Amino acid sequence: MTERISSSTLEIKDLDVSFIQGEKEANALRGISLSLKRKEVHSLVGESGSGKTVTSTCIMGLLPPQVARINRGEIFLGEQNILALEEKDQRKIRGKEIAMVFQEPARYLNPTLKVGEQITEMLRLHLGMDKGEAVTRALEILDLVGLDGGKRILGSYPHELSGGMKQRIMIAIAISCDPSFLIADEPTTALDVTLQLQILNLILSLKNRLDMGILFISHDLRVVRDISDWISVIYAGRIVESASKEELFSNPRHPYTRMLFESIPDADKRGKRLKAIPGKVPDAENIPQGCAFHPRCPIAEEICGSNQPETKDVESNSALDSHTAACHLIGKQWKN
Amino acid sequence: MEFLLFIVRRFLRLILTILIISTIIFFVIRVIPGDPALVVAGIDASEDDIQAIRARLGTDVPVAIQYTRWLGDIVRFDFGESMISGASVNKLIMERFPLTLTLAVLGIVLGIIVAIPLGVMSAVHRWSFWDYFGMVYSQMGMAIPSFWLGMILLLVFAVKIPLFPLFGSDSLKNLVLPAIALGFARAAVILRLTRAAMVEELSREYIITARAKGLTDRMIRYKHALRNAMIAVVTVTGIQFGYMLGGAIIVEQVFSLPGLGRLFLYAIYQRDFPLIQGGVVFIAVIFSLVNFAVDILYSLLNPKIRIS
Numbered sequence: 272m273t274e275r276i277s278s279s280t281l282e283i284k285d286l287d288v289s290f291i292q293g294e295k296e297a298n299a300l301r302g303i304s305l306s307l308k309r310k311e312v313h314s315l316v317g318e319s320g321s322g323k324t325v326t327s328t329c330i331m332g333l334l335p336p337q338v339a340r341i342n343r344g345e346i347f348l349g350e351q352n353i354l355a356l357e358e359k360d361q362r363k364i365r366g367k368e369i370a371m372v373f374q375e376p377a378r379y380l381n382p383t384l385k386v387g388e389q390i391t392e393m394l395r396l397h398l399g400m401d402k403g404e405a406v407t408r409a410l411e412i413l414d415l416v417g418l419d420g421g422k423r424i425l426g427s428y429p430h431e432l433s434g435g436m437k438q439r440i441m442i443a444i445a446i447s448c449d450p451s452f453l454i455a456d457e458p459t460t461a462l463d464v465t466l467q468l469q470i471l472n473l474i475l476s477l478k479n480r481l482d483m484g485i486l487f488i489s490h491d492l493r494v495v496r497d498i499s500d501w502i503s504v505i506y507a508g509r510i511v512e513s514a515s516k517e518e519l520f521s522n523p524r525h526p527y528t529r530m531l532f533e534s535i536p537d538a539d540k541r542g543k544r545l546k547a548i549p550g551k552v553p554d555a556e557n558i559p560q561g562c563a564f565h566p567r568c569p570i571a572e573e574i575c576g577s578n579q580p581e582t583k584d585v586e587s588n589s590a591l592d593s594h595t596a597a598c599h600l601i602g603k604q605w606k607n
Numbered sequence: 608m609e610f611l612l613f614i615v616r617r618f619l620r621l622i623l624t625i626l627i628i629s630t631i632i633f634f635v636i637r638v639i640p641g642d643p644a645l646v647v648a649g650i651d652a653s654e655d656d657i658q659a660i661r662a663r664l665g666t667d668v669p670v671a672i673q674y675t676r677w678l679g680d681i682v683r684f685d686f687g688e689s690m691i692s693g694a695s696v697n698k699l700i701m702e703r704f705p706l707t708l709t710l711a712v713l714g715i716v717l718g719i720i721v722a723i724p725l726g727v728m729s730a731v732h733r734w735s736f737w738d739y740f741g742m743v744y745s746q747m748g749m750a751i752p753s754f755w756l757g758m759i760l761l762l763v764f765a766v767k768i769p770l771f772p773l774f775g776s777d778s779l780k781n782l783v784l785p786a787i788a789l790g791f792a793r794a795a796v797i798l799r800l801t802r803a804a805m806v807e808e809l810s811r812e813y814i815i816t817a818r819a820k821g822l823t824d825r826m827i828r829y830k831h832a833l834r835n836a837m838i839a840v841v842t843v844t845g846i847q848f849g850y851m852l853g854g855a856i857i858v859e860q861v862f863s864l865p866g867l868g869r870l871f872l873y874a875i876y877q878r879d880f881p882l883i884q885g886g887v888v889f890i891a892v893i894f895s896l897v898n899f900a901v902d903i904l905y906s907l908l909n910p911k912i913r914i915s
Contacts, residue, residue, distance in 0.1 A: 331818075331819050333815065333818050333819060362821045362822075362823065363821065364821070365818070365819055365820065365821035366819060366820040366821035366822075367821055370819070370820075371816075371819045373812070373815070373816065373819075375812070378811070378812040378813065379812045379813055379815065379816045380813055380816065381813040381816070381817070381831050381834075381835070382813070382835065382910070382911065383834050383835050383838070383908065383909060383910060384830075384831070384834070392820075392822065392826070392830075393820050393821070393822075396820075396821065396822065396823075396826075397821060428910040428911070430910070430911050431910075441816075444816070444820065
């Protein structure tokens with residue numbers, strides 16, 4: 272196909288973003304770092320309001336410039352800091368190098384354009400295909416996302432398709448230009464449970480076939496369990512813990528991560544009462560002093576309320592993987 | 608196939624509308640106090656004269672028979688003759704209609720040309736110069752009466768700076784000022800609607816998708832947002848156009864244009880019943896046809912409509 276810059280990494284370094292409204296400033300991201308390689312699924316997990324969507328919106332370069340301010344940080348696609356690019360150069364990356372799948376396909380597809388047009392317009396814009404080539408490619412992509420009857424689907428409007436089909440169309444749009452990286456922002460949250468699994472499997476199989484790196488955003492540890500290679504837990508605009516999936520599931524160190532696990536219903540806990548995490552994510556306008564999690568943390572000490580914990584390497588079960596967490600009391604006994 | 612069915616259904620509805628309106632007109636005319644024959648004959652007429660006139664007008668037979676005759680006439684689009692001039696109602700209307708049609712088309716085209724780009728600009732660059740300009744314009748457009756605007760236009764562009772003729776209706780040049788007077792207020796309505804619809808569409812989630820696809824601002828605005836915004840705009844613009852086709856009485860009066868509006872106005876002054884009846888049915892038919900066209904356009908723009 273056409274010539275392309277294949278970037279093998281997407282790296283976010285110390286990203287700090289605020290939203291300004293009049294006098295008020297909401298510090299939505301407070302120095303986030305994470306990296307994503309091709310063929311890897313990196314999940315970003317946290318409660319709503321923790322900064323997951325701001326992260327993905329910022330990677331896509333879609334933060335509203337009137338209210339959002341990037342205080343510091345860089346996003347490297349390969350060697351290139353995409354935050355430093357001009358809008359027109361960023362636009363060449365969007366959809367082509369980094370693509371995105373959204374939560375509710377019904378709302379994120381244009382209701383008055385045929386599905387075919389919504390797929391082919393990108394191929395024509397980014398890859399310079401003519402109409403015939405674009406249609407041929409679109410049919411291949413539909414096949415790839417597991418939709419039969421390609422011609423008929425290309426001629427349909429979104430409302431003529433089922434919810435699962437719509438999400439497959441969203442995925443088809445996202446992968447159409449063969450991007451290096453895919454951001455999937457809760458792509459299964461709006462779907463039925465049976466469909467969730469199908470879509471997750473589809474995303475995984477596409478990752479393998481297209482060598483994509485996937486940033487998978489979710490509030491649900493259960494959803495990311497089967498698909499992730501790496502998991503970062505985000506809380507109040509900071510990554511509080513980051514490790515490989517096996518490591519994180521077997522050896523969670525940050526109190527917030529531990530509590531997230533305790534709140535998951537599963538077979539081991541049958542008959543026991545689930546532990547919900549008390550309180551809620553702090554408002555980005557008033558983030559508590561010190562560790563942002565300390566008001567909800569059962570083992571917090573004095574230092575947690577005054578000093579913000581650094582992100583430190585912690586002892587990992589596997590010698591190969593690094594495991595980081597931001598907590599003053601990593602060594603402290605987790606009383607349960 | 609589905610679309611054909613849709614058109615057939617809408618067409619049947621059109622016929623039904625015309626039938627209902629004709630019936631209403633028939634009875635309304637007969638409920639109005641006074642015998643048209645007396646109006647035509649005048650005060651000094653003899654009983655025989657009045658009877659003769661009744662026979663000519665067809666009001667000497669029972670209402671039921673009159674009604675069937677009326678329906679028969681409508682099916683053949685025959686509205687009889689004007690009681691004043693004796694000319695056929697159809698001929699009178701058809702003489703005037705081209706002028707009204709031209710004026711309405713010019714007016715609405717002018718309105719659309721001003722309103723839609725300005726509405727899009729206002730919505731895209733909110734609180735910018737263009738947005739304020741659009742707001743001031745639409746306030747003025749709705750507040751300024753068309754007769755006043757018409758007179759000012761005549762005063763400035765026909766008297767002080769004689770760019771356009773003061774009266775007459777034989778060339779397109781005569782219609783420019785009336786079209787502006789007519790289109791000015793229409794543009795204000797279309798502008799506000801376009802802005803509101805665009806602001807709404809631009810805040811929809813599918814716009815985020817479009818941006819995430821790396822589309823240009825142009826494609827996002829015109830291909831994605833405007834297309835959806837047009838659904839509402841087309842409906843209102845179509846209805847406005849329908850009204851304009853019924854004749855713009857005030858503007859025609861100010862510019863002394865012999866259009867439908869003036870024809871019907873004088874028909875009412877002179878109690879010219881056949882002409883009033885024919886005029887009302889004509890307007891109803893035209894209005895229904897415009898709505899029919901709007902429905903089709905609407906369904907072409909909004910794929911969800913065709914199914915239901």
